[in-house]
Amino acid sequence: MVDTRPFTIAMVAGEASGDSLGAHLISALKAHLPNARFVGIGGPKMIREGFETWWPQEKLAVMGYVEVLKHYREIVGIRKALKQRLLDLKPDVFIGIDAPGFNLDLELDLKRRHIRTIHYVSPSIWAWKAKRIHKIKRAVDHVLALFPFEPELYKAEQIPVTYVGHPLADIFPMTPPKQEMREQMRIAQARPVFALLPGSRQSEVRQHATLFVRTARKITESVPDALFLVPLMTRETREIFEKACYTEGAGELDITLMYGHAPEAMTVADVVLVASGTATLEAALLKRPMVITYKMSAITWWLMTRKMYLPYVGLPNILNKAFVVPEILQKQATPDRLAEAVVSAYKDKDGQKALVAKFTSMHQLLKQNTSLRAAEAVLHVLGAE
Known part of the structure; x- marks a missing residue:
């Protein structure tokens, strides 16, 4: 009408x-x-x-x-x-x-x-x-x-x-075209690919950029031919991440910074390291294994945790009412711990299949x-x- x-x-x-x-x-x-x-x-x-x-x-x-x-x-x-x-x-x-x-x-x-x-x-x-x-x-x-x-x-x-x-459930395909997307992006099918999503806000990227670069270096120690895709929303957030790469001397790491295109980066990735937020839901709808992290100022964290009563913060875990993907937050979020969790998710093929089943059911409910x-x-x- x-x-x-x-x-x-x-x-x-x-x-x-x-x-x-x-x-x-x-x-x-x-x-x-x-x-x-x-x-x-x-x-x-x-x-x-x-x-x-x-x-x-x-x-x-x-x-x-x-x-x-x-x-x-x-x-x-x-x-x-x-x-x-x-x-x-x-x-x-x-x-x-x-x-x-x-x-x-x-x-x-x-x-x-x-x-x-x-x-x-x-x-x-x-x-x-x-x-x-x-x-x-x-x-x-x-x-x-x-x-x-x-x-x-x-x-x-x-x-x-x-x-x-959720509108993302309408937009994202039930079966993500990982192989086809890798062909379009000229990434070898067997290449280990990790998407790093440090957040959309400048404050989030400032908190996470150095941590993510250091984590990428640790991942490379276990997965030497790793490719890292880093989608960033704005020129300002890209500059923040570029500065962290320069400060950390990350020239030996295979890191590709992207303007936007977060869904494409996650689609081709084997595992996603993602700051807690809507991007965790995107990763789940794209049926990707992930590790959720987040860091904020100490006083903000203290005030928030006093009021929280759920044991998890990531949307995939909240929707499944269980820790289906790891959350490594605040002081626990070190390069060693994050890299260990990402590499573990990369190697756990049975766990990946179980996640696809859980995330498919979730997708159908939200569509x-x-x-x-x-x-x-x-x-x-x-x-x-």
């Missing part, structure tokens, strides 16, 4: 993963609402779909207590100005895409002024900050949940929720035609079905 009314749909996506979600949602909504206007804060993918961004998305892409404090005044200033602009505009609906630290307070203010609010991507109430669900109830008219275990948590609190699945389901929920809130 096509509704030609000139709806105004405001959105805020705080980082790259939210930009992808927003772009797919805008594309699906435009098929039903051809005259809709999309405004707020978004990234390049949303902009390509016709989104009008008022501030650069990078201003919000900050993670960790210490890191947020450094940018606190700027972020609060953006939220204050954005709130006033939205209150003046009175959009038909506001959709906060992830970034709960920024979006929930904004949604709370907008809902109080009778602007309908949707939160796309459930905050991690199942992992930590469980009390946040009460704030969500006050701030949000509808939640779009990516994971199948989330709706029951909201229904228990009488919060309208729709399980939409829900997410953009269509999310768009249908938004249309329902708008009364434009």
Whole structure:
């Protein structure tokens, strides 16, 4: 059904993963609402779909207590100005895409002024900050949940929720074309390949770059002909990693830095070393063995671990409710330990087969035609079905 009314749909996506979600949602909504206007804060993918961004998305892409404090005044200033602009505009609906630290307070203010609010991507109430669900109830008219275990948590609190699945499960093939991709990239089929994903944010790459280079050197001691592919999102993150390679004297290592193309790098890899985040889910959907790691400032780590009640942080483990892949975090994340885990995963052929079976089942559960389901929920809130 096509509704030609000139709806105004405001959105805020705080980082790259939210930009992808927003772009797919805008594309699906435009098929039903051809005259809709999309405004707020978004990234390049949303902009390509016709989104009008008022501030650069990078201003919000900050993670960790210490890191947020450094940018606190700027972020609060953006939220204050954005709130006033939205209150003046009175959009038909506001959709906060992830970034709960920024979006929930904004949604709370907008809902109080009778602007309908949707939160796309459930905050991690199942992992930590469980009390946040009460704030969500006050701030949000509808939640779009990516994971199948989330709706029951909201229904228990009488919060309208729709399980939409995860868009990456729609995008990635059930059987990754590893052989064909290696042919395209001119990588020998028998060559040991390791993908290194240090994160998408500059702060993450600063924390992980030297660690990953040192780990690559340790891996090469066990696997001498190893090839390392390092996909990096931006020029700034590439420069950070290049500096680490130079400082560590990594000229003897076969490291290829890539602009983006993380799915391709993971598809051809035998094992992925990955910073905890959405990339761990990508690796699982690509049926890749992986080792998950993460390092952050000591005070941020201390504050987070005090509030966590799940024993794991990686999405593949959370979704499987078990340690199906290793997590080596914070002080435990040394080059020796990471390299040992990566090489072990590389050599464990039976373990690789078991992972493929687990990840295939997970993929099937998450594959829900997410953009269509999310768009249908938004249309329902708008009364434009």
